[in-house]
Amino acid sequence: DVQMTQSPSYLAASPGESVSISCKASKSISNNLAWYQEKPGKANKLLIHSGSTLQSGTPSRFSGSGSGTDFTLTIRSLEFEDFAVYYCQQYNEYPLTFGSGTKLEIK
Amino acid sequence: EVQLVESGGGLVQPGRSLKLSCLASGFTFSNYGMNWIRQAPGKGLEWVASISSSSSYIYYADTVKGRFTISRDNAKNTLYLQMTSLRSEDTALYYCARRRAIADYWGQGVMVTVSS
Numbered sequence: 001d002v003q004m005t006q007s008p009s010y011l012a013a014s015p016g017e018s019v020s021i022s023c024k025a026s027k028s029i030s031n032n033l034a035w036y037q038e039k040p041g042k043a044n045k046l047l048i049h050s051g052s053t054l055q056s057g058t059p060s061r062f063s064g065s066g067s068g069t070d071f072t073l074t075i076r077s078l079e080f081e082d083f084a085v086y087y088c089q090q091y092n093e094y095p096l097t098f099g100s101g102t103k104l105e106i107k
Numbered sequence: 108e109v110q111l112v113e114s115g116g117g118l119v120q121p122g123r124s125l126k127l128s129c130l131a132s133g134f135t136f137s138n139y140g141m142n143w144i145r146q147a148p149g150k151g152l153e154w155v156a157s158i159s160s161s162s163s164y165i166y167y168a169d170t171v172k173g174r175f176t177i178s179r180d181n182a183k184n185t186l187y188l189q190m191t192s193l194r195s196e197d198t199a200l201y202y203c204a205r206r207r208a209i210a211d212y213w214g215q216g217v218m219v220t221v222s223s
Contacts, residue, residue, distance in 0.1 A: 098151055
């Protein structure tokens with residue numbers, strides 16, 4: 001199985017700042033990586049797929065990069081609505097596997 | 108508007124069975140693969156099972172293989188998860204999600220609690 005190591009598990013930042021979240025795969029997954037946002041009381045939201053392709057409706061302050069084993073989600077100019085939990089997920093092979101999540105909180 | 112509404116959860120004793128349903132609307136259900144994904148209390152996301160649009164391809168996580176069965180009824184726009192031999196570690200919020208590999212839409216989830 002492909003293990004997804006996500007870091008940090010917790011991140012505190014202020015609105016207007018930029019943050020980055022790392023996701024490392026235990027073997028190459030090409031660019032078959034997605035990022036999701038989880039917020040209380042709301043359905044989980046797909047933000048990015050194919051490593052760097054923004055899903056329709058995802059604000060342009062979100063960006064994804066990487067291929068192979070190392071991936072990064074970057075959020076520029078944080079807005080209040082961005083404080084949430086973020087997960088990466090590989091879909092290069094079954095079983096599909098997720099990172100352990102990053103909780104982004106307001107500093 | 109894409110909507111996925113899960114139902115069928117609840118409290119069940121270890122070893123018993125439960126069947127979850129996910130009613131889809133707002134898109135042509137028969138054109139899309141579907142997933143079940145779960146989240147234990149205070150934990151991260153765990154993929155459970157996937158099914159292709161015509162049920163030709165089905166995949167399971169090792170943790171549920173042989174105990175859970177994913178199925179669908181395209182005429183009823185409904186996805187199912189039959190869960191048998193339930194264990195305490197199956198306690199989780201169960202989500203259905205559209206598309207087989209990249210979950211582009213998620214339901215709000217249904218809680219399953221396995222406890223005596």
